[in-house]
Amino acid sequence: MSDAKSYEPGHHPSLPPPKNLVGWQRWVWDNLFGTVTNTILTLLSIYLLYLILPGILDYFIFDAVVNASSRAECAELGSGACWAFIGDRFSVFIYGFYPDELRWRPNLTFILLILALIPVLYDNTPFRKYGLYFSLAFPIIAAILMVGGVFGLEQVDTRLFGGVLLTIVIGVTGITFSLPLGIILALGRYSNLPAIKVVCTVFIEFIRGVPLITLLFVASTMLSYFLPPGTNFDLLLRVLIMVTLFASAYMAEVIRGGLQSLPKGQFEAADAMGLKYWQTMRLIILPQALKISIPGIVNTFIGLYKDTTLVIVIGMLDVLGVAKSAVSDPVWNGLSVEIYVFVAAFFFVCCFGMSRYSMYLENKLHTGHKR
Amino acid sequence: MKLKSILVAGAALAMTATVANAATLEDVKASGELNCIVTTGLVGFAYTDANGRWNGFDVDFCRATAAAVLGDGDKVKFVPTTGKTRFTALSSGEGDLLYRNTTVTMSRDADLKLTFLGVNYYDGQGFMVNKALGVTSAKQLNGASVCIQTGTTTELNLADYFRAQGMSYEPVPIETNEEARTNYLSGRCDVYTTDASGLAATRATFENPKDHILLPEIISKEPLGPAVRQGDDAWADATRWVLNALIEAEEYGITAANADEMAANPPNPNIARILGAEGNYGEMIGLDNQWALRAIKAGGNYGEIFDRNLGPNTEIGLERGLNALWSNGGILYAPPIR
Structure with a gap:
């Protein structure tokens, strides 16, 4: 007590909390060994991990083969996963059948896609206003780059699209166009004008009542019968339209949920201020409704993105389809585990990214609704 | 991406697209590309390699047909289809020729309005x-x-x-x-x-x-064979005789390697007729007289195609069995080219 100092009232410095109440020790105590049940569960989990992990690590990492030229060679070199297969087929998984010498075009498009996304996703991007103009123009630029046929760019048949490239084309198109379309449909269904309301409701209910796979079949086969014989209406375009319509119907209902959660007073206040319909929506209603709908919207995005694998049923080879057709190569036949792990990892990265961004957005926008 | 611009592109395509009629052969020649319907992936029959190039037993027949009709075995656009979409892809004109390990059956021939060209693999x-x-x-x-x-x-x-x-x-x-x-x-x-x-x-x-x-x-019995749309006999003839020529070629020992030499000095009249050194059999089916020579040079005769994709030296290791020539105890029997 000899070195005790005295402080003026109110000037005592804050002391750090006791050692055993902070840091990882505390976290471990609180979360893993706090109670008898927790302790038992923790030990049980550790035991389970001990049982499973070595096998998994051996299979996927330690015994895995990275360099080989066939499945037989893989089997000789190690008993684990044969990643050599993925390596061998990597460019097909990414670009599908896109011509080798033109692959700079999807590459450039992908870089531009990222540049176009930044101003949309982050509002403190420098020169955001101009960036947004670029984002608006991006779909047209991307289509020109990817398909070509104008400005001296060699035309590339969309049948050659495949792999990750095709997945991203369908996913990004669906996501980009289903949101505005969904907003319009939701507003239409929420409208007081009977004609608009009926049209939107019928559309939404019809599309939601039909599985995506049916719509894809309609796109790939039925349309060919309806259109004049021989009309070559690009298959990819048909699929893009169907996927967008499908996602927009779900989107509309998610956004309608957001609209309905707004109290009537918001509409009345806007009316009282003399705002017109679109002003009301743009300035008062949609900013709130969309913010509330974020989890649902991202949910729809992620669902849509994963649904793109369904295009294999109409013979389009997305990342999973390319993988399946590659595994039919007698040299690599029977390596489906590697394929599925690879495809799962790809989808996880994409979907987890979307999910994290939506959490960032919710945090940024939370202004009182959050508990 | 790109709905609007694709729409524009699609509309343009729709306007320029030729109307599919009964003259598939002319259409294929005009477009310079054969749309060949294959499976999305079946071991030995159709699959993609590391460069995204299609390979396999059925695929080689597509290439041979393209070589006969268009002069180049690489002028094929492959239309991968599932079991459910294969026939609509053919009847809607997305593909001109179907080589998709498809069993020849009566109902498909009659009810689905297909014309089968023969059998390229006897399965069961x-x-x-x-x-x-x-x-x-x-x-x-x-x-x-x-x-x-x-x-x-x-x-x-x-x-x-x-x-x-x-x-x-x-x-x-x-x-x-x-x-x-x-x-x-x-x-x-x-x-x-x-x-x-x-x-x-x-x-x-x-x-x-x-x-x-x-x-x-x-x-x-699962006889797998190629098919085209019903009602286009000229196209059916051309494609059917490509298949027959490949089988005949094996019978007479014409291979991708010796075809040129045999065409120059045909050892017997049968070979001379197949390779266009005698008669004008190619012209009868709307092609030129080197049609079979090119088809054989594209991927070899039936036996070579079989050995490369399915045969005993591949990972699959199938014996010829029923698919051996009739002269070797199988039932593969092509009508003569004469």
Whole structure:
């Protein structure tokens, strides 16, 4: 007590909390060994991990083969996963059948896609206003780059699209166009004008009542019968339209949920201020409704993105389809585990990214609704 | 991406597209590309390699046809289809020729309005069992559990066969070949049944293929053959005779390597007719007289195509069996080119 100092009232410095109440020790105590049940569960989990992990690590990492030229060679070199297969087929998984010498075009498009996304996703991007103009123009630029046929760019048949490239084309198109379309449909269904309301409701209910796979079949086969014989209406375009319509119907209902959660007073206040319909929506209603709908919207995005694998049923080879057709190569036949792990990892990265961004957005926008 | 601009592009395409009519041969020549319908992936028959290039037994016939019609075996646009979309892809004009391990049946010929050109692979449904079971004939399979792909003709064939034999079985329904492989290896079913070529291809991927045998009984006829739209005889003739020419070529020993030499100095009149040194058989089917020469040079004769994709020296290791020439004990028999 000899070195005790005295402080003026109110000037005592804050002391750090006791050692055993902070840091990882505390976290471990609180979360893993706090109670008898927790302790038992923790030990049980550790035991389970001990049982499973070595096998998994051996299979996927330690015994895995990275360099080989066939499945037989893989089997000789190690008993684990044969990643050599993925390596061998990597460019097909990414670009599908896109011509080798033109692959700079999807590459450039992908870089531009990222540049176009930044101003949309982050509002403190420098020169955001101009960036947004670029984002608006991006779909047209991307289509020109990817398909070509104008400005001296060699035309590339969309049948050659495949792999990750095709997945991203369908996913990004669906996501980009289903949101505005969904907003319009939701507003239409929420409208007081009977004609608009009926049209939107019928559309939404019809599309939601039909599985995506049916719509894809309609796109790939039925349309060919309806259109004049021989009309070559690009298959990819048909699929893009169907996927967008499908996602927009779900989107509309998610956004309608957001609209309905707004109290009537918001509409009345806007009316009282003399705002017109679109002003009301743009300035008062949609900013709130969309913010509330974020989890649902991202949910729809992620669902849509994963649904793109369904295009294999109409013979389009997305990342999973390319993988399946590659595994039919007698040299690599029977390596489906590697394929599925690879495809799962790809989808996880994409979907987890979307999910994290939506959490960032919710945090940024939370202004009182959050508990 | 890009709805608006694709719409514009689509509309432009729609306007410029030629109306498919009965003159597929002219259309193919005009567009300079053969749209060939293949499967999305079947071991040995159609698959993609590391450069995204299509390979396989069916694919080689597509290339040979393109070589005969267009002069270049690489002028093929492959239209991958599933079992459900293959026929609509053909009838809607997305593809001009179907080489998709498709069984020739009466209903497909008559009801689906297809014209089959012949048979390029004689398949049949077989059984695979573990050697350790000691089974040597399908007639000993009473009470066995059978891995069977649901919704296929193989399922119906299996039921028919067991009923006819007065035996019972326990079906283990599975969806894909890969699922069947896993279930069979883990012992969930004693028997795996599907087309014999598929069984052989699956067995080739086992760690110890020798531990498993294919039973001698083949319980169904699955003649796989190419097809075109009904009502376009000129196109059907051209494509049918390409297939026949490849089979004839094997019979007369014309290979990709010696075709040029044989065309210059035909050892006998048959070869001279096939290779265009005599007569004008190519012109009769709307092509030129070097049609078969180019088709053979694109990927070899029937035997070479078989050996490269399915034969004993490949991972799949199928014997010719029924698919040997009639002169070698098989039933492969092409009408003469004369």
